[in-house]
Amino acid sequence: MSSGIQSMILHPAYVKHDPFRIIYPFTIDAWFLNFICMCTVVLMLVVFNRYDPYEWRAKAEKKEAGEENADNFNMLNSMWFAASSLFLQHNGVSPRSNAGRCITGFWWLFLLVMVFLYLTNVTFFVTSNKRLALVATPGDVMAQKTVKYGTIKGGNTYHRLKSSPSLRKFWHKMNNDHAKVYVKDMSEGVRRVKSSNGNYALIGETPELNYIASTKPCKLKVVGEFIARTQYALAVAPGSPLRDHLSSAIEALRSSGVLEDLERDWWDLEDRRHRCRNLTRWERSGAYTINPNDIQGVYYMLVVGVVTSFIVFLIELIYYKTCGGKKRRAPKGGNLKTISGDGFQEERSKDVEKGKGMGAPLGASSNQWI
Numbered sequence: 001m002s003s004g005i006q007s008m009i010l011h012p013a014y015v016k017h018d019p020f021r022i023i024y025p026f027t028i029d030a031w032f033l034n035f036i037c038m039c040t041v042v043l044m045l046v047v048f049n050r051y052d053p054y055e056w057r058a059k060a061e062k063k064e065a066g067e068e069n070a071d072n073f074n075m076l077n078s079m080w081f082a083a084s085s086l087f088l089q090h091n092g093v094s095p096r097s098n099a100g101r102c103i104t105g106f107w108w109l110f111l112l113v114m115v116f117l118y119l120t121n122v123t124f125f126v127t128s129n130k131r132l133a134l135v136a137t138p139g140d141v142m143a144q145k146t147v148k149y150g151t152i153k154g155g156n157t158y159h160r161l162k163s164s165p166s167l168r169k170f171w172h173k174m175n176n177d178h179a180k181v182y183v184k185d186m187s188e189g190v191r192r193v194k195s196s197n198g199n200y201a202l203i204g205e206t207p208e209l210n211y212i213a214s215t216k217p218c219k220l221k222v223v224g225e226f227i228a229r230t231q232y233a234l235a236v237a238p239g240s241p242l243r244d245h246l247s248s249a250i251e252a253l254r255s256s257g258v259l260e261d262l263e264r265d266w267w268d269l270e271d272r273r274h275r276c277r278n279l280t281r282w283e284r285s286g287a288y289t290i291n292p293n294d295i296q297g298v299y300y301m302l303v304v305g306v307v308t309s310f311i312v313f314l315i316e317l318i319y320y321k322t323c324g325g326k327k328r329r330a331p332k333g334g335n336l337k338t339i340s341g342d343g344f345q346e347e348r349s350k351d352v353e354k355g356k357g358m359g360a361p362l363g364a365s366s367n368q369w370i
Contacts, residue, residue: 004226005157007141007149007201008193008209011221015129015198019297025121034114038086041107042078045100049073054097073100086111126294129198141201141224142169149201150174150181152189157204158182160228167228170203186212194219203227207263 018024023031049055049072060070071077072093084091085108095101128146141149151157151174161171174181181200183189189202190212202209206226213220234250236242253259292299 003230003232004206005160005203005228005230006206006209006222006226007203007224008213008220008222009147009201010193010196010198011219012130012198013291013293014219017129019300021125021128022122022295022297024125025118037110038082041103042075042082044103045073045078045081045095046075048095048097048100048103049078052097052099055100056093056096059096082107086115088115126290129294141227142173147199147201148177148181149203150177150183150189151203152186153182153184155204160230161203164228170227190220205230 026034049057052058056065056072057070059065060067073081073095077091077093081091081093085104088111095104149170151161158171161167161174183192183202186204186208189204192200193202206222209222213222234246236246250259
């Protein structure tokens with residue numbers, strides 16, 4: 001009979017992590033510097049729009065563009081232009097001056113590099129809890145630095161790793177690890193795996209690990225290939241005739257599938273009340289695919305956006321009802337000037353209306369109410 005040595009970890013679905021790790025691809029310094037760069041571009045667009053003779057404001061003053069275009073690149077619109085460019089979108093208006101187009105082109109180039117750098121690194125942080133589940137070979141186990149692994153002190157696996165020349169590197173690494181990676185028995189090892197939040201893996205005999213991982217609450221998972229193969233045999237006295245008979249009988253049981261049935265009876269169907277239920281395809285792939293738990297920070301950000309936008313909506317509505325929507329008229333003979341909620345002014349002089357009233361005396365000042 002053959003088996004092997006594998007590692008058991010906490011199932012990735014039960015690993016707790018920072019929900020906002022989606023911002024980890026850049027350091028806090030890089031995020032702050034990127035924000036400073038965005039503010040600088042916004043200020044330059046505002047300055048260009050106000051003072052450049054070829055920008056929208058100058059064109060509007062010369063009646064070469066509509067009056068509403070004068071504020072295409074005020075502070076708010078410039079911030080929206082820079083932010084929409086961040087998400088590779090376009091707000092419909094671009095700078096007209098060569099200076100504005102120059103800074104816009106370099107801003108787009110800057111964003112192109114930053115966005116793709118972020119996208120190529122964010123997957124590494126989002127799937128950090130699944131990294132050990134993807135470990136395939138013993139070499140991968142040795143190469144990774146995130147998860148500590150240990151075994152039962154003085155157990156069969158411990159002596160196997162210590163005595164085998166090809167496996168001694170595992171024993172040396174565990175021995176040289178400053179963290180105490182050895183446990184006194186399997187119960188302590190299981191508790192440590194469950195309480196490690198994915199930072200500890202237990203190396204042991206595959207049948208025993210599979211049995212423990214298949215019991216409720218199903219929070220453990222056996223991963224990777226065999227670190228080592230183990231052969232089980234029956235010992236008899238030298239020269240005993242039982243050797244050939246037992247070998248022949250074991251081979252016959254293996255060929256007929258009886259050994260597999262016995263293993264299934266003892267390990268899988270011994271007590272269904274304490275076994276994990278049959279997993280669906282989605283549940284089996286949950287250790288490798290991205291689930292809501294991995295990207296919960298994105299959902300939190302969307303919730304913050306929804307709440308913030310609703311608060312801004314209420315503020316705008318209250319402001320419009322109290323201040324923005326009122327219209328006041330001037331006295332008879334004066335100018336009529338109103339301000340709408342959008343900030344646009346409409347002005348009409350009653351004195352110049354045909355057939356109505358007399359003009360104001362020369363030099364008299366007209367009253368304007370806002």
